[in-house]
Amino acid sequence: MLTPLLVLCMVSVGVWATTAIREERQVVLDNSYPTVLYINTALDSASANTRADTSNVIHVNLYPPNQKPAEPRRAVVVLRGEAEGTLVLTQEDPPAGVTRIEGSISNLTSGLHGFHIHQFGDLSGGCGTAGGHYNPFGKQHGAPENFNRHLGDLGNIVADESGVAFVNITDPLVALTGLRTVVGRAVVVHAGADDLGKGGNEESLKTGNAGGRVACGVIGFA
Structure with missing residues (x-):
């Protein structure tokens, strides 16, 4: 103790x-x-x-001593746009435990697509009003395994020849409760590959040069 x-x-x-x-x-x-x-x-x-x-x-x-043990938290994202899909986020041990993101996204072009959590859950103007990558700690854009990364930087997903991407990501920074919660924010899928901050230009350190936004959805508790 x-x-x-x-x-x-x-x-x-x-x-x-x-x-x-x-x-x-x-x-x-x-x-x-x-x-x-x-x-x-x-x-x-x-x-x-x-x-x-x-x-x-x-x-x-x-x-406090009478605090109940933490219970798993779960959230869902329904992605809409040129592509579509459903993702489930699960944090078994909040607030410190990792968060698992699982699901599938269809109607993509085959290959890599940038995959991020964005600042706002405001989709009133489509995916464009979701803001930039969720970055509460003022970092540069990078790969998920980098120390210097946005909290919302989740790298790339890979679509197969039929245009389907199966997502299975576990991330130590994404949380569903506490100061780092992503609930109420948006998941965005991009048209192109994320260069993970290695593109050698200013935009690479902001967005990864991942291109347009082909699908998005708000993260909500399930």
Whole structure:
């Protein structure tokens, strides 16, 4: 069981912001995506995401002793446009656990297509009003495995000769609850391949030169 002393030692490193959200105290140490440490005193347990390239920034979630154990969260995206499909997002261990994105998208051209979570769930003007890639930590565009990436950077999906892409992605930054939640934002599928920030120009570090938006949908709780 983690003691209050341990928590105080960790937080004293340099906390700059503390907010209260639904009886959960969120502590963020820097404006960069953090290592997430989840302490649940109801279960006498703690867990953290441990990507090899994670920064020394720590996001601490402290729950009161009577907090119920976290339950899996699930969301659905219905994609519409030139292409269409349905995706299911599942986070088994919120808020620190990875999120799995599964489903299929049809009516694509064969080959690679950029696949991202965008800032807004506003599709009133079509996919164009979804804004840019979701990027709450002010990073450059990159590959999903890069430290320097937008939170919404999910790389490419691959459509087969019949124009169908089967999606099965697990990502450590995408979350369905807490400060990093993507619920209410939009998934966008692009016409071309994402160069993953390696295109050698300014646009590559913003959008990956993935081209137009051929499908989009809002992420909603299921």
